[in-house]
Amino acid sequence: MKINAVNMTEKEYLLPGNRTCPGCALSLAYRHILKALEGQVIVTVPASCLTVLHGMYPVTSVTVPCVNTPFATTAASATGLVAGLKVLGKEGLTVLAIAGDGGTHDIGIQALSAAAERQTDFLYICYDNEGYMNTGNQRSGSTPLGAISGTTPILGKQQNQKDITAIMEAHGIPYVATANASYPLDLYEKVRKARTIRGTKFIHVFVPCSPGWGFPFSDTIKIGKLAVETGWVILYEVEDGVFRLTAASESIAKRGSLRPLREYLMEQGRFKNITEEQINELQGWVNTRWKRCLDRAVNN
Amino acid sequence: MGTRDCRHICGESSPAVGEAGKTGEWRDSFPVIDPEKCLLVRQNKPSCFLCWLYCPDAVISKTIPIQINMEYCKGCGICAQICPAHAITMVREEGLCLDETG
Numbered sequence: 158m159k160i161n162a163v164n165m166t167e168k169e170y171l172l173p174g175n176r177t178c179p180g181c182a183l184s185l186a187y188r189h190i191l192k193a194l195e196g197q198v199i200v201t202v203p204a205s206c207l208t209v210l211h212g213m214y215p216v217t218s219v220t221v222p223c224v225n226t227p228f229a230t231t232a233a234s235a236t237g238l239v240a241g242l243k244v245l246g247k248e249g250l251t252v253l254a255i256a257g258d259g260g261t262h263d264i265g266i267q268a269l270s271a272a273a274e275r276q277t278d279f280l281y282i283c284y285d286n287e288g289y290m291n292t293g294n295q296r297s298g299s300t301p302l303g304a305i306s307g308t309t310p311i312l313g314k315q316q317n318q319k320d321i322t323a324i325m326e327a328h329g330i331p332y333v334a335t336a337n338a339s340y341p342l343d344l345y346e347k348v349r350k351a352r353t354i355r356g357t358k359f360i361h362v363f364v365p366c367s368p369g370w371g372f373p374f375s376d377t378i379k380i381g382k383l384a385v386e387t388g389w390v391i392l393y394e395v396e397d398g399v400f401r402l403t404a405a406s407e408s409i410a411k412r413g414s415l416r417p418l419r420e421y422l423m424e425q426g427r428f429k430n431i432t433e434e435q436i437n438e439l440q441g442w443v444n445t446r447w448k449r450c451l452d453r454a455v456n457n
Numbered sequence: 458m459g460t461r462d463c464r465h466i467c468g469e470s471s472p473a474v475g476e477a478g479k480t481g482e483w484r485d486s487f488p489v490i491d492p493e494k495c496l497l498v499r500q501n502k503p504s505c506f507l508c509w510l511y512c513p514d515a516v517i518s519k520t521i522p523i524q525i526n527m528e529y530c531k532g533c534g535i536c537a538q539i540c541p542a543h544a545i546t547m548v549r550e551e552g553l554c555l556d557e558t559g
Contacts, residue, residue: 162506169515173529174475177513179483180533184513212477217470341510375534375547378511 160342160349170196175218177210180374182338182364182381183284184210189341190253190282190362193348196221198251199242201234203227203265205257206291207284228264231256232272235279251352252279259289262298262321273328273357280351280358283321286366294369302439303422303431304370313430317442325359326395332358334394334403338365339381343404347394354396363390371426380424388415388443391450400453410450410457418443475529480514484532486547488525494544498522508536508545 158164170191177184183206191198200223202208208225212218226234235254242250256265261283269281288306289295296306302317309315326333332354336344344362351358365380367373372380384390385405392406402410409415418440422428451457492498496505501521509517516526517536525536537545 162510163503165510167519171515172472172474172476173514173516173526174477174480175514176477179531180535181513185511188513188515212470214468215470216473216476218472218474218476220472373534375538377513377533378535378539 160345162342165342165345166192166195168192168196170220171210172218172220175210176212177206178368178374180367180377181206181210182366182377183207183286185341185377186284186336186338186344186362186364187255189345190255190348191219191221193345194221194251194253194352197249198222198253199224199238200253200255201226201231201238203229203231203256203260205260206286207255207257209291228260230268231260231265232268232277232279232281235281236272236275236277239277239279253282254279255282255284257290258283258285258287258299258321259297261285262319266324269325270328273325273330273359276330276356278355278357280348280360282348282360282362284362284364285321286364286369287318288366288369290366290369303435304427305430306427311430313428313435317439320446322359322361325361328357330359331356332394332396334359335361335363335390335392337363337381337385337390337392339378339385340392340404343392347403350394350396369427371429372424376424380421383416383421383424385409386416387418387421388447389418389421391447393450393454399455400450401456402450402454406450407456410454415443415447479528480531481528484530484550486532486534486549487527487530488532488534488536488545489548490523490525491544491546492522494542495522496542496544505541507539507541511535511539 171188198221203226231254235252238252287299288297294307296308296314299318300314303313305313332351334347365377392404393402509519516530518524534547537547
């Protein structure tokens with residue numbers, strides 16, 4: 158049965174009154190990730206906005222078990238949880254390691270790469286808000302070229318982001334996907350699918366950040382959709398090496414036109430000092446990646 | 458000398474609504490629903506529910522008509538943006554120190 162807003166479960170695992178900013182896309186994405194896993198999950202979280210969402214001792218705003226781990230050890234702690242569950246003979250539980258882009262692209266990549274190489278059976282989700290948002294918007298390995306951040310305050314960042322999904326795909330793991338908080342049904346289905354697969358699964362979730370990127374709270378969904386429509390984010394999944402475009406990216410591929418990237422950049426305060434050359438460079442990067450995805454997709 | 462109570466080997470938190478307090482106090486504007494425009498009320502059967510789907514804080518109920526928990530609604534305005542029938546409008550809270558006229 159295809160999931161939609163009407164037949165999706167009413168049960169919530171994320172409680173109201175949590176500590177996230179108004180209009181937080183991470184909160185929205187996490188709500189649907191937990192719904193997709195139906196509470197049968199142990200979460201492991203490093204220092205990140207998600208730790209803030211989980212709340213301060215002795216109260217938490219999430220109804221599933223969660224382990225707080227040091228920054229670099231998300232995947233290592235997930236490996237430990239998987240080993241522990243195996244020894245105790247407990248089945249039917251998913252181990253979910255969920256970290257931000259800082260905890261994945263920069264600090265956690267060694268542990269993640271090692272766990273993927275060992276094919277440890279857990280789901281790793283990287284929620285990408287393109288910076289270290291809860292500590293003051295410092296630049297990360299995922300911050301785009303030209304974006305102003307806490308550590309690149311005048312000229313903006315001089316390098317472009319790295320493609321973490323491609324890096325993870327190169328590990329040869331059974332399931333890799335990208336998702337976007339603005340397309341919660343697509344995210345829900347990908348998590349449901351990943352849950353049934355054995356081995357290391359990786360999902361990259363794009364989460365627009367209103368205070369960090371400089372747009373109004375109410376525009377969170379709009380910015381996320383614009384990112385897909387301009388090709389900044391491409392929604393796809395790679396299951397056992399078979400590449401498929403999904404959701405809006407699939408329909409854009411069939412209709413055949415991306416909107417200019419400039420429309421996406423101009424909506425955000427962090428790109429206020431971006432130069433024409435940088436916009437052209439980013440547009441070229443988007444075009445190359447989009448063409449590569451079109452060439453690879455089996456459903457195009 | 459007794460033995461230590463080892464039932465809890467680490468600090469454990471308990472889940473509760475309102476971990477950050479009454480987050481409704483963060484609002485600078487609040488959502489108002491016009492039932493005459495809402496597709497759910499007009500069709501009187503489960504449909505749409507986009508506001509419920511997209512609410513980041515899970516404060517909108519999946520009922521007909523929808524109910525918004527104003528104690529915890531942070532007033533982000535996503536529901537007003539996403540509503541296909543434009544049945545939700547954001548109204549500024551009065552009496553805030555932000556008000557220049559206040």
